[in-house]
Amino acid sequence: MTRVVGLISGTSVDGIDAAFVEIAGSESDLTVELLAGATYPYPEKLRSQILNLCAGGSISMAEFALLDDAIARQFAQAAQAIQKHHPPAATLIGSHGQTVYHRPPAPRPPAPLHLDAPWHVSTNTPLGYSLQLGRGEVIAHATGIKTVSNFRVADITVGGQGAPLVSKIDACLLSSPTQHRCIQNIGGIGNVTYLPPCQGNWLDLVSGWDTGPGNTLLDLAVQHFTQGSQSYDQDGNWARQGTVCQPLLNQWLSHDFFQQPPPKSTGRELFGWDYLHQCIAKSQAYSLSPADLLATLTELTVASIEDSYRHFLPKMPDQIFLCGGGSRNLYLKERLQSRLQSVDIQKTDQAGVSGDFKEAIAFAVLAYWRDLGICGNLPPVTGAKQAVLLGNIAPC
């Protein structure tokens, strides 16, 4: 048994999810017991600095370094707080950190590199770029616990998207011998892991990808309509009062990201303020109320999930297990169920894994695997050329 703390702040940038877990086994015999889970909100000033950077704001390198370490200190505090009433202490921390920029690999090879050209025309590379702040060295130093961080770069180095990384953990913890399952996260961004029945060479058949916006556009629209006094549409109650504008939804769904086959990943760079402003501009032609726009944005999340299943899965699932904050949006859940009437939709909690802390648990497992020398990525999911060890180890 190894006691591990898993930490992540996701694309909603609402705070740090921490999971204190006890892990045993390796892959097919992996077991994880959740001892404690909690979310520690960021101080408001830190959150707005992060959101500003994610939205393309400029800061100096000195400010950048301070921000990196301010985030790391918040993560270290979360790692200490989550263990407080549950001795003995963890011997390992897996920290995803805070994504501030994500650029998937180029869909096709870039033009050949001209070594005699000036540097600014010779920088294009087929590799993706993904940056998470909150360096593990500071977390290890502050807590005295060995910390694994920077999980995405190794997958990117071998040509992968660097995301989604949760799929192998989903496969080990949530597969069924008889059912075709989808594990659907609806966080700021949505992602899915498809799990065929776990028999024979099933692990080779697991697939997954980012489905597109989860809550980001909804949250930004609510902030826009309330001048910042509300941050999300609780239970989907506002959207429920509106009517979906089908022609507008069809326009939005024609976006390249939704047509692109997996492997694929995305973030606030694509589905952020600029995209929302374009959505609002296109909606002017239909004279929509705020409720109508929210209903249509909710439908975008739901329809993009359904369409991606219909286009990219070998078979529609028997069951969907939801996780992430969007699984609390009752209206969104009802819309998904009404589009997928024959599918049994539940939360991952009903299959034994907390939907609120699944991502934090996943980074605890990835750190544990890194420590044991077990690869963490699934190449068919991320598009990597091979399975690799994920994460850099900072000793304490």
Ligand SMILES: Nc1ncnc2c1ncn2[C@@H]1O[C@H](COP(=O)(O)OP(=O)(O)OP(=O)(O)O)[C@@H](O)[C@H]1O
């Ligand atoms: N009761 C609720 N009703 C509607 N939406 C909710 C509710 N509770 C949470 N949410 C939504 O969930 C979001 C947070 O989800 P979550 O914490 O899973 O995101 P994240 O982990 O930051 O994202 P990602 O998985 O993309 O990294 C909130 O911003 C809000 O939009």
Ligand SMILES: CC(=O)N[C@H]1[C@@H]2OC[C@@H](O2)[C@@H](O)[C@@H]1O[C@H](C)C(=O)O
């Ligand atoms: C770059 C980045 O942080 N991507 C996140 C984001 O949030 C949801 C979706 O987009 C997901 O693919 C990924 O995180 C999860 C934890 C993953 O890698 O599996």
